[in-house]
Amino acid sequence: MKSKTLQITLIYTIISIIMAALCHKLLTTYFSSSEYLYLSLIKDIVFILITGLVFSLILSKNEKRNITIFEKLNKTNEEIKESNEKYDIVAKATSDTIWDWKIQEDSINWNKGIEGVFGYDPAEVGKTSKWWFDKIHPEDSIRMSIKLYSFIEQKTEKWQDQYRFRCADGSYKYVLDRGFLLKDETGRAIRMIGAIQDITKQKEEEQRLKLLETVITQSKDSILITEANSSERRIPKIVYVNPAFSQMSGYQSNEIIGKSPNIFKGPKSDSDELKKLLRAIKNEEECLIETITYTKNKEEYWVRFSMIPIFNNEGVISHWISIQRDITDEKKLETEKEHLIRELTQNNKDLKQFSYITSHNLRAPLSNLIGLLNLIEDIPIENEELQEILAGFTKSTHLLNETINDLVKVIIIKDNPSMQKEEVSLKEVFENVFSQLSFQIELHKPIIKLKFDKVPELITNKAYIESILLNLLTNSIKYKSENRKLKISITAEQIEQRTILTFKDNGIGIDLERNRDKVFGLYQRFHNYPDSKGLGLYLVKSQVETMGGTISIDSEVNKGTTFTITFKN
Amino acid sequence: MLEQILCIDDDPITLMLCKKVISKSSFSREVITAQNGEEALHHFNVLKYAKDKAKKRPELIFLDLNMPIMGGWEFLDHFTSQDYREFNTVPVIVLSSTIDPEDLAKAKKYPIIIDFLSKPITQPMLEYLKKKIDL
Numbered sequence: 001m002k003s004k005t006l007q008i009t010l011i012y013t014i015i016s017i018i019m020a021a022l023c024h025k026l027l028t029t030y031f032s033s034s035e036y037l038y039l040s041l042i043k044d045i046v047f048i049l050i051t052g053l054v055f056s057l058i059l060s061k062n063e064k065r066n067i068t069i070f071e072k073l074n075k076t077n078e079e080i081k082e083s084n085e086k087y088d089i090v091a092k093a094t095s096d097t098i099w100d101w102k103i104q105e106d107s108i109n110w111n112k113g114i115e116g117v118f119g120y121d122p123a124e125v126g127k128t129s130k131w132w133f134d135k136i137h138p139e140d141s142i143r144m145s146i147k148l149y150s151f152i153e154q155k156t157e158k159w160q161d162q163y164r165f166r167c168a169d170g171s172y173k174y175v176l177d178r179g180f181l182l183k184d185e186t187g188r189a190i191r192m193i194g195a196i197q198d199i200t201k202q203k204e205e206e207q208r209l210k211l212l213e214t215v216i217t218q219s220k221d222s223i224l225i226t227e228a229n230s231s232e233r234r235i236p237k238i239v240y241v242n243p244a245f246s247q248m249s250g251y252q253s254n255e256i257i258g259k260s261p262n263i264f265k266g267p268k269s270d271s272d273e274l275k276k277l278l279r280a281i282k283n284e285e286e287c288l289i290e291t292i293t294y295t296k297n298k299e300e301y302w303v304r305f306s307m308i309p310i311f312n313n314e315g316v317i318s319h320w321i322s323i324q325r326d327i328t329d330e331k332k333l334e335t336e337k338e339h340l341i342r343e344l345t346q347n348n349k350d351l352k353q354f355s356y357i358t359s360h361n362l363r364a365p366l367s368n369l370i371g372l373l374n375l376i377e378d379i380p381i382e383n384e385e386l387q388e389i390l391a392g393f394t395k396s397t398h399l400l401n402e403t404i405n406d407l408v409k410v411i412i413i414k415d416n417p418s419m420q421k422e423e424v425s426l427k428e429v430f431e432n433v434f435s436q437l438s439f440q441i442e443l444h445k446p447i448i449k450l451k452f453d454k455v456p457e458l459i460t461n462k463a464y465i466e467s468i469l470l471n472l473l474t475n476s477i478k479y480k481s482e483n484r485k486l487k488i489s490i491t492a493e494q495i496e497q498r499t500i501l502t503f504k505d506n507g508i509g510i511d512l513e514r515n516r517d518k519v520f521g522l523y524q525r526f527h528n529y530p531d532s533k534g535l536g537l538y539l540v541k542s543q544v545e546t547m548g549g550t551i552s553i554d555s556e557v558n559k560g561t562t563f564t565i566t567f568k569n
Numbered sequence: 570m571l572e573q574i575l576c577i578d579d580d581p582i583t584l585m586l587c588k589k590v591i592s593k594s595s596f597s598r599e600v601i602t603a604q605n606g607e608e609a610l611h612h613f614n615v616l617k618y619a620k621d622k623a624k625k626r627p628e629l630i631f632l633d634l635n636m637p638i639m640g641g642w643e644f645l646d647h648f649t650s651q652d653y654r655e656f657n658t659v660p661v662i663v664l665s666s667t668i669d670p671e672d673l674a675k676a677k678k679y680p681i682i683i684d685f686l687s688k689p690i691t692q693p694m695l696e697y698l699k700k701k702i703d704l
Contacts, residue, residue: 356669360635363666364580364688371586371689378593408668415670 008058012051019047096195101129103152103189108132117198119168137164137172152181152189162203165196174203222248222324226261228309228317236260236281236320248303248326250296261322266294277307284309284317290327302331355411362404369397406535409467413542421547424462426452426492433469440477446486455492455499460567464543469503471536472563476505481558499567506560512553519553571597575627577609577644578602578664579636587631587664587690594695601627605636606644613653627659629702631690634665634672641665645679657681660702664688 023043027036091098097113106128114120118135125131136144140163151159159179164172179194216223222245227236237260241253249256249264256263265274273289280287288306295301304327310319373394381387430450434441441448458465473488480486489504510519520541544551544565555561574597576587584602591600603609609630616626634641641663649657660683663676676685684701686694 356667359668360666363668364583367666367688368580368582368586371590371691372582374689374691375586375589412668412670 012054016047016051023047094195096197099132099194099196101192101194103192113196117196118165118173121168124168135166137166140164148179151179152192154181154189162199173198173200175199216242219244222326224261224322224324226320226322228319239319245324248295248301248324249293250299255296264293266292266298266300268292268300269294277305280307281320301326302328352411352415359404359408359411363408366397366401366404370401373397403535406539410535410539410542413539413546421459421461424458424460424465426456426458429462429466429469430490432466433473436470437473437477440474444477444480444486446477446480446488449487449489451490452492455494458492458499458567459569460547461543464547468540468543468565471540472503475536476503476507476561479507479561481506481508494569497569499569501565501567503563503565504560505562509557509559509561510553510555511557512555520551570595571628573597573599573601573625573627574629574631575609575612576600576602576631576664577604577606577636577641578631578633579604580633583633583688583690590690590692590695594692594699596695596699597629599625606639606641606647608638609644610639610647610653613648613656617653617655626656630659630661631664632661634663634667642675645681649679649681662686662698664690 023040027039027043031039091111095113095117097117098111099108101108108127108129108131110125114125115122126134133141133145144161144163147156147161148159150156160177162174162176165175166172176197176199177194178197179192181189182191182193184190219242223240223242224238224245225240226238229236237258238256239258241249241251241256246252246256270289270291273291277287277289286306286308288304290302290304292300293303293305303324305322305324308321308323309317310321312318373390376390381390430452469490476486476488484506487506489502491502493500493502512519520537541551547567549565549567551563551565553561553563574591576584578584578587588600588602591597601612603612616624632641632644645661647653648661659681661679661681663672663682663685664687665672665685666688673685676682684698
């Protein structure tokens, strides 16, 4: 524009000087000096008129052109304004975070999303791409920048990427970023505008679903999903099986999908159980069955099988989920166990019968012996040797009788683990026991201390408690020390919900170091006494336990023995 | 004192003991014996069809349980049936060496059994029975 103005001015100046010089020459040559003044005025006027005309022509032409340009400019301006407004509205309206990156200048602008979504203060937000890249999770940043630059270099058509973007509070959000390039006339990328979408929720849900899916794919139980066309009253088509199912049944997922689970049915399948299943399908109810089923190779196996209906939001059944487990081994074990129990029960019954018969057969002749000895007692015998022999005979017979009676008690306890309990007066029990032992008590005169005023009565089995005390008392007398007078103390206490009977003597004691495990065993004898049968403590323990109690022993050789019996009330 | 009692047992020693102890205690004037249930039933059959209705009848029975040919329970089943209803007032005392609790439970089902005693028969036992049957 300037050059053109200069050009016009130059042309005009040159033409004006030439014209002025030419006119001056013509006027001085052809006219007189008086005429010259007059003509010079006319010439100046004509010249001014002509130049004015030319200028007006040029100016009007310029003005027209300027108006067109101005109008054009104005229109473009309007368009840009509108477009900018639209961009602002979109940037405000969208929940996405918009960024605008001038690539050559490396300046980047963010919309409000960077505050709203990621929590950054506007002052914190950097103005270069470095700030952006710094916020990307280290595990994602390299992959992301490779993809981004290959897009900028236009090696790829589109760009969108998922990565983790750090928030102001240091946490990461999963984002989906999509961007577009703006290019100059030469096709070079000069600007890129992108939108970042927060997909953390979707991503978390996706991961949750993935985790849940691993439950199905990794489960050792077989899982099978079928359609739900229950209207036809048949087992609907399979839509999914997990790997465990394929392993169990031998069918690969592609071989089985679309088929009906009827193919697992076989000759040995339990038809009652299958009817139960069909009924549950009809009623849209959960059900659990156990049946024999068949693999692809027609091998049978036991399966425990549950069917659960799945309803959609409208409450209409959409699928059935079936969880199955191969219980062949379990069934086998169960059968073996049942067989074993039957066998053991029979054995036990036989043994019990045997012990009854044996004891009966032993008792029958023994009772004859006792009866006969009773008769002999009434016959006077003069011969001293015979008297001695008969005394030995009587003693042995009675010992045999006691032993057999103890054994019988054991057998009966073991056979009848439950027995009748009643309110028993301890005073009465002691009186009975002492009267049974009156002979020994009279003979050895032990000092017996009784203390049961705290527990005058006990809910227990009278025969058992008498037998227990009789046995313990007999033992104390039998195993008393020869060096000191026998002292026995028996106390009954109530501690919380327990009744505790303590039975203490100062006898010869038992070496518990060596015998702790055997004290209450069957046929255990710790002292070489001729009339010890090795049954007493075994019987005591059996009786205590049958009444739901416990017994423990504390003993020291040559000091004495303490038995503690505890009953729960 | 009872006039006549019947002891049913396969073991001759038991029977001998019964006889001796009973006579010593003056429990009964006469003790008759049978070696098993069948023999005992035969005795009652004879009594049933005897012309001499005044013939002595046992007033008490001591009964063993385990016997060959016919045991105590089988005997009781016959003896308590309609066939022997004229004798159903005769009390029975089981005298056995059994320890099987089932036997004891079974005995409770027969009202005719008035006691269940363990062998051997003794004088104190008879004294106790005397009181029981009000002799």
